[in-house]
Amino acid sequence: MTEGQPRNPGRGTAGANKALAAAIGDAGCSYASLALRVNELGRRQGTESSYDKASVTRWLNGQQPRANTPELIAAVLSERLGRPVSPTDLGFLPDPQRPVVGRALVYREDLADTLHTLAELGSTDISRRSLLGAVPFVASALMNPQREWLLWLVESPESARLDPVTAGGPVEQVHAMIGMFDQMDNHFGGGGVRTSIVHYLCTEVVPMLQRRGTPPHQQRLLFAAAARLAAMAGWSSYDAGEYGLAQRYMTQALRLCAEGRDRVLGGQILAGLSHLATNLGRPDEGVALARAGIATAKGSGSPLGLMRLYAMSARGYAAQNRAGETAEALRLAEQQLAASRGAAQESAWVRFLDHHYLQAESALCFRDLGLGAQAERTAGESVVANEGRRRRQAISRSVLATAHLQQNRLDEAIGTATEALSTLGSVHSERSVQALRDFRKRLVPSRHEPLVQEFEHKSRPVLGAVA
Template sequence: MGGVRESGEHNTALEAVILEAGCSHAALARRVNELGRCQGVVSRYDKASVTRWLQGMTPRNRAPEFIAAALGEWLGRPVTPVDFGFPAQPQRPVAARALIYREDVGETLHTLAELGSTDVSRRTLLGTVPFVATALMEPQRQWLLWLVEEEQTPRLAAVAGGGLAARVRAMIDMFDEMDNKYGGGGVRASIIHYLSTQLTPMLQQRSQSPHQRRLLFTSAAKLAAMAGWCSYDSADYGLAQRYMIQGLRLCAEGGDRVLGGQILAGLSHLATSLGSPSEGVSLARAGVATAKTAGSPLGLMRLHAMAARGHAALGDSRRATASLRLASAALDTSNGPDEESPWVRFLDHHYLEAEAAQVHRDLGEATQAERLATASVKANGDRRRRQAISRSVLATALLQQDRLDEAVGTASQALDLLGDVHSERSVQALRDFRTRLAPLRMEPMVRDFERKARPLLGTAA
């Protein structure tokens, strides 16, 4: 949990922000613990901890970041630890700029180049880069404004082409294959290096034809989104958010609505997984509005699935079920991957099964979750990350049915799959299962699983 530093003065700024937010001390402590747990940080703060903060104590490590995130949720706007009297955290200005969706695409390119080069070459200079849920509102608003103002006839964006654009696409395909096999952590640095030192400088030079520039902007947006997913897989959640936001802006420059919807799906997934499902639903809805005009049923399917994930995390069974029905209906209208944008050809009914399994798990509908997770496990034999996630979901569904032996055995299989796959998403799914094991920790098989899982999952809360 980390200690505290005492200033000796009552923190009137924090007192004022808590009063404005209208939250109790116990509720604030609870939310700080929840946000930390979502990012692999164990803390046990309570209302007495908040009282100590008000008396002048500053919690160490990442706690000020989580306090800011929690208060920002209640206030409906971003706040920083400095806003409520905590010392400024060391952070390069680019980390703040990368949260902004800028109208000037030249500034976006500059920000992305600096963020990438600092990330790869001088990572320690970035310091802690927090995930800021309230910073997601403005990018989706700006994207929707662009969507309304766009005068082109709805169509799939052009993603084919020869020359330089074709070479960049070949690099994207190579990175994508490595990501699927080994997880995002193993390929993250290569993607970011290529994006920030090769592709971004090409776009800054303005030496290509308008058509080539559109294709290159779209490719840069795809790589930025991939950098975001890979950062997610490396537990760099704040960086994941920043790469995806910058990718969304590049996507507008390329005019690719399908890819824009998929980036919004990624941001929705990130927000819901990190304890902000209301933002997750909002982002998914913005993506649905985008996909409806993009001519991509598969892309629309994924966005409805993300909305279902958010609703399920909020405990809203009616809306979650309705979103799953819409996802299934969108899938049924697709004419197959050959008629879809390359950005969504990986999506199919197996993808929807896996996402639906997590929805039913979160709603406590164990029988449905078991059936869908089992199907996903069988369908994804060559995709270790998806295998691990689906086995973790299956383990939880079995546990929800009081089938402890099967649940622990299935979770152990998921753990074995992660030996050479760097995927925080898979780790998160296993942590979720382990948290649900807490009431049974005195069982010998549970203790054995905890010992086996500790090197990968860390110490249980």
């Protein structure tokens, strides 16, 4: 159904959308502010629109918005109302291909339902991409998984320390695949490996979890491995610019992690959701998710896992320009890094974390706080250290370019940004692209400079037109 088509042609004026009108009234927002926020949220998720108060009037008169706009309207009103509402709650026609998109936002107690939802989400994602359409990130839906996970954390006994690598059987097989996907992701970005991860998770691993007769020890480790894969599906979706899918895979990963009783991994999944929320303009939620992760990982014997979570809280604070809280969170991250006895003594899920990871995240914090000299030092060290990790190097180069710009060194900034642009040619990573777009936005005051105009022209094929 397209924009301008009545929701129910046979109802005439009776087709007015009373449910939407009631929700807008309860939210206390004007038509213009609703339209503006829908446009803004859509742009963050790769959808360009120019709705205005007249568009809202048409929706109220019974017209069905196009594409994923009903989900965006629901996301905006959920924010304003402080509770989740769905497109069907707002009187929009349900899309028969999208029910799983709503179910996948929920952390469910019923394990069989979780596995069915994950398998259906993956199947829809892979084989019916054109029908799935753009799936929006819904900030208000982050409350449910946080609450359910924290309740599980309070009610469940301490998890035992198990070594998944020596478990043998299907667990060892799944870990081998995780290692291969990790290597591909580091070299080529999530966009290049995403479909393979989703396919393996939903066609091979979920059926393993549904089989009966697996010994409890093996079953628990298998659930933890599946949770890691689902989180990887989330991260790779994030890297491909599929932010709504990223949120849904990570939410389901958290539920699988409870079955695996793995607190280190649970903390890392919450770190991923925190990263997603902060980068999509909800740093308050990013901090809340990081704090939930810190509560999860404390006492788990994983200083590196805690280091990452404190770094994520620092990112959220920096995005809110809260310099004191940022500095304290980074101090605590450094403290946890120093407390680690080395990667070999840590969980397999966090062995990739090291001093260079913290440098890169610190550089982003300093950039957001406008601390150019500190951002230059840490981003520069990250560029040198991450030569083999193209995505991380591309992001750090973009941050380094911004640091030069913050210190009024335009020539160096453009030169470094041009190097970042060349790196992007071999990395399928929307996160890397967004980091360079952030730099380009900061060039607006200097757009009259020939050097800037040349960079904008050169970057347009990769970064798109200047907004």
